Amino acid sequence: MKVKGKCILKVLVVSLMLFLVAKAGIAKEPYKIGAIFSVTGPASFLGEPEKNTVIMLADQINKAGGINGHPVEVIVEDDKSDEGQAVLAAKKLLDKDKVIAIIGPSITGSSMAVIPIVQGAKTPLVSVAAGAGITTPVNERYWVFKTAQYDVSAVIAIYKYMQKKGIKKVGIITITNAFGDQGRKALLELAPKYGITVVADERYGPKDADMTTQLTKIKAAGAQAVINWSVGPTQVIVTKNWHDLKLGIPLYQSHGWGSKKNLELAGPAAEDVIAPLGRLVVWDKLPDNHPQKSILKKYETDYKERYKTEPGTFGGHAYDAFMLVVDALKHVGPDKQKIRDYIENNIKNWPGISGIYNMSKEDHCGMDDTAFEMTIVKKGDWEILK
Amino acid sequence: MFSLFLQFLLSGITVGAVYSLVGLGFNIIYNATSIINLAQGEFVVMGGLVMWFFSQSLHMPFFLSVILTILVVGLVGLIMERLTINPLKNADLLLMIMITVAVSIVLRGILMFKFGKDPYNYPPFTTGEPIMIFGAVIQQQVLWVLGITLACIGLIFLFFNKTMLGKAMSACAVNPTAAKLVGINVSRMIMLSFVLSAILGAIGGIAITPISLMEYDKGPALAVKGFCAAIMGGLGNSMGAVIGGFIIGILESLTAGYIHSGFKDAIALIIMLAILFFKPAGLFGSKASLSVRKF
Amino acid sequence: MKKHVNYLVFIILIILFPIFITENYTLSIAIFAGINTLLAMGLSLLMGYAGQASLGQAGFYGIGAYISAILAQKFGMPVLLSFCIAALVSALAAILLAIPALRLKGHYLAVATLGFGEIIYILLNELGPGGPSGFGDIPNISFFGYKLTSPREYFYVIWGTVFVLIIFSYNIINSRIGRAMRAIHDTEIGSSAMGIDVAGLKIKAFILSAVYASIAGSFYAHYVTFISPTSFSLFQSILILTMVVIGGASNLWGAVVGAVIITILPELLRKFDELDVLIYGLILIFFLLFLRKGIVPTLTERLKRKGI
Numbered sequence: 001m002k003v004k005g006k007c008i009l010k011v012l013v014v015s016l017m018l019f020l021v022a023k024a025g026i027a028k029e030p031y032k033i034g035a036i037f038s039v040t041g042p043a044s045f046l047g048e049p050e051k052n053t054v055i056m057l058a059d060q061i062n063k064a065g066g067i068n069g070h071p072v073e074v075i076v077e078d079d080k081s082d083e084g085q086a087v088l089a090a091k092k093l094l095d096k097d098k099v100i101a102i103i104g105p106s107i108t109g110s111s112m113a114v115i116p117i118v119q120g121a122k123t124p125l126v127s128v129a130a131g132a133g134i135t136t137p138v139n140e141r142y143w144v145f146k147t148a149q150y151d152v153s154a155v156i157a158i159y160k161y162m163q164k165k166g167i168k169k170v171g172i173i174t175i176t177n178a179f180g181d182q183g184r185k186a187l188l189e190l191a192p193k194y195g196i197t198v199v200a201d202e203r204y205g206p207k208d209a210d211m212t213t214q215l216t217k218i219k220a221a222g223a224q225a226v227i228n229w230s231v232g233p234t235q236v237i238v239t240k241n242w243h244d245l246k247l248g249i250p251l252y253q254s255h256g257w258g259s260k261k262n263l264e265l266a267g268p269a270a271e272d273v274i275a276p277l278g279r280l281v282v283w284d285k286l287p288d289n290h291p292q293k294s295i296l297k298k299y300e301t302d303y304k305e306r307y308k309t310e311p312g313t314f315g316g317h318a319y320d321a322f323m324l325v326v327d328a329l330k331h332v333g334p335d336k337q338k339i340r341d342y343i344e345n346n347i348k349n350w351p352g353i354s355g356i357y358n359m360s361k362e363d364h365c366g367m368d369d370t371a372f373e374m375t376i377v378k379k380g381d382w383e384i385l386k
Numbered sequence: 387m388f389s390l391f392l393q394f395l396l397s398g399i400t401v402g403a404v405y406s407l408v409g410l411g412f413n414i415i416y417n418a419t420s421i422i423n424l425a426q427g428e429f430v431v432m433g434g435l436v437m438w439f440f441s442q443s444l445h446m447p448f449f450l451s452v453i454l455t456i457l458v459v460g461l462v463g464l465i466m467e468r469l470t471i472n473p474l475k476n477a478d479l480l481l482m483i484m485i486t487v488a489v490s491i492v493l494r495g496i497l498m499f500k501f502g503k504d505p506y507n508y509p510p511f512t513t514g515e516p517i518m519i520f521g522a523v524i525q526q527q528v529l530w531v532l533g534i535t536l537a538c539i540g541l542i543f544l545f546f547n548k549t550m551l552g553k554a555m556s557a558c559a560v561n562p563t564a565a566k567l568v569g570i571n572v573s574r575m576i577m578l579s580f581v582l583s584a585i586l587g588a589i590g591g592i593a594i595t596p597i598s599l600m601e602y603d604k605g606p607a608l609a610v611k612g613f614c615a616a617i618m619g620g621l622g623n624s625m626g627a628v629i630g631g632f633i634i635g636i637l638e639s640l641t642a643g644y645i646h647s648g649f650k651d652a653i654a655l656i657i658m659l660a661i662l663f664f665k666p667a668g669l670f671g672s673k674a675s676l677s678v679r680k681f
Numbered sequence: 682m683k684k685h686v687n688y689l690v691f692i693i694l695i696i697l698f699p700i701f702i703t704e705n706y707t708l709s710i711a712i713f714a715g716i717n718t719l720l721a722m723g724l725s726l727l728m729g730y731a732g733q734a735s736l737g738q739a740g741f742y743g744i745g746a747y748i749s750a751i752l753a754q755k756f757g758m759p760v761l762l763s764f765c766i767a768a769l770v771s772a773l774a775a776i777l778l779a780i781p782a783l784r785l786k787g788h789y790l791a792v793a794t795l796g797f798g799e800i801i802y803i804l805l806n807e808l809g810p811g812g813p814s815g816f817g818d819i820p821n822i823s824f825f826g827y828k829l830t831s832p833r834e835y836f837y838v839i840w841g842t843v844f845v846l847i848i849f850s851y852n853i854i855n856s857r858i859g860r861a862m863r864a865i866h867d868t869e870i871g872s873s874a875m876g877i878d879v880a881g882l883k884i885k886a887f888i889l890s891a892v893y894a895s896i897a898g899s900f901y902a903h904y905v906t907f908i909s910p911t912s913f914s915l916f917q918s919i920l921i922l923t924m925v926v927i928g929g930a931s932n933l934w935g936a937v938v939g940a941v942i943i944t945i946l947p948e949l950l951r952k953f954d955e956l957d958v959l960i961y962g963l964i965l966i967f968f969l970l971f972l973r974k975g976i977v978p979t980l981t982e983r984l985k986r987k988g989i
Contacts, residue, residue, distance in 0.1 A: 181812045208598075484926050491961065666789050
């Protein structure tokens, strides 16, 4: 009798062990994706929605069973808006965490600093910053892609529209940080191509409280329109000043204007402000058959539900970067070279939040000025300008 | 031409008013302790954010929100003094500077945690169209800022020159030992100076937010400018700090208006350096007052 | 003798570190720690020994980075030479600051250096290549044709420089000039009465601190290969001051300890996300309230009391 008992026990134990081993075998290796965002520091308006977005997406994917059964693990590092910190973050992700790809960084400076590192580590990088230098010259950016439109594209959208309206003289007012500087350079460089003269070139600092001086100068110089290039509270201050001064000439904002918060803070002063915006903020005004409409709607709804605030256009860049990597992983698995090749060759007419992507060997950004819609503010909401 | 100049002037006076209040705040603490409080900017930020909290988030009536905000920020000033300044009684200059820097970092961290990085806004004290003066536009809130600043200056002046408490506070910085000998509770004076300074900063924040919005990290920028104002007027000279603040604001605006808006931030610094190098006692200070100070 | 033991231990640590630690990430942290050590050493000499406060070290740091980067990248100058010219420019800037600042004391001097640092920042932001966006493609360091590429190589060069400069600094501190500087720190009037050229020495102290900061800046630029003005702001000056205060202003080894701690701290606080700024500030307050003299002097005192 005892022998039989022992036998049964052994069988049970072995079965249990086999069961556990089988269970462990079923749990698949997680796919590790690294992310570098400027969660703190002057560029935190970029980093925070970007970080929230990838965390939300990772959770959604895992709840739905992962990528081909593999859970996805996203490791977010903060570069504190500093290039040196971005370098450290990249090395940590590559050496310690052994990620399969890196998303970000949020700003051009950090992206540039990280490029030699990822090229050396032969790891794909999908930046969410706008600088042209990130993906050009493309033959020196084999491993580097980006999902933020070029600043140049936003400027082109504005100038094309102005050409239609017959505007020939503009005054520009920009913030003295990297974002404003990139816009300013593009605005100055492209104006002649569209028959436009920049009659005033004014600047202000990120913490300035009043821009009436600069706006007054712009009007006095004979401008037919004002273009402001900044993000953060200064966009709102410029709008309020413009409204109070009753300048009588239209105000154009950059693509950084695309946040409901700006409309809230500016109040009635925002009426009639024009800007080229990513379609995220006007998805409800798009025709139902627009390829981006359903993703835009889901993204905004999900984000609002989880974080109680709107994602804004910058979160969208991170969405696209992450989903590109996820898409690649789904099709080719955790192989760095294959992921890179997939992104370069297989992303055609790919609808994302920031636009519709067409990546190629010559273009690692995949978007141009058609990623934007020209919008105008009417009664506290945006409308698409025809 | 004139209306252009006037517009520049008004813009300068608007920002100058805030610099004045910050500079005044610096001076009060300096007058009582010979310390320069580099967390002064954070008091202004708190004024704006806490006011938003009471008036917009908790929907309390305007005056109640103002009083509560002032109380809260004053309390923060008190806590700061008790926890970090008081224990360092005889520390040297370096330590004092560093501890106020550390406190400003901690305050910023708390503000970031509670309010996030977004800018905040609330309606101006009186709503209505901006006022036109000789072709220049001035928002109604700007008049409020000016009025409040001048009122504060007046009250502070009265306080330090006409009240016993105020005179006692001045005595402490000049010579704490002598002050103690005549029966002044130096420790309490120091505490009071921090509370007063915090309240002043808070009032500035409350007034300026409807114009320029407020975020958690506006502190350091305000501190540097207010600082320049205090130095310009002569550290310890409250009237000087106020005038210095307005001068800086106006010069910045005129530089942006007539020369080049990119360099306007450098103006305040260049002037401050010039004053330091050629007349450290400030425009309104005297050489004698320099040597009397502990630092 | 004890000093020489210190040096020996130090150089052995430097040589062995990258042999045992091969992970890129850790080596990178060590490289940044080395750069920060140079910055802290410069300030330590100025403040701890010569007694002059400075809130503008980031200005010299930025000059060192930008000048060297511009010369190497835009004019093709060999990196070693651009390092030297950058240090020269920094020294000139220090003289420009020191001469008028000579008669200032205490808070006034601190404020003047702050103003100086801010003006340099604005100049870099306005006039630097790329403006606020910064610029990249800065060449790596190369010695006579041999290019440094791996973190290990950078580690040896940077920490080797730290080692050399520590010896150099101690030589100065213990020389006549150093003793004179320390005399000024204690009493200016007394030193002057003894015939010490107070003004000349103060200028020399500023120049020394500026050159150290400049070298640190040049290393930074050629290691990260992309620079922008945001790395050279007032915040950076305060960071350097923090290193010296935590490690101990009156002691050069304190600069090393302070710099290493400040470099490692953010890495350790990474997991705290947005609370890290708050925690950082609290740690700072803790040190200022309870470890006033700084780590190294406090430890040495404790050890002395125990009779070691």
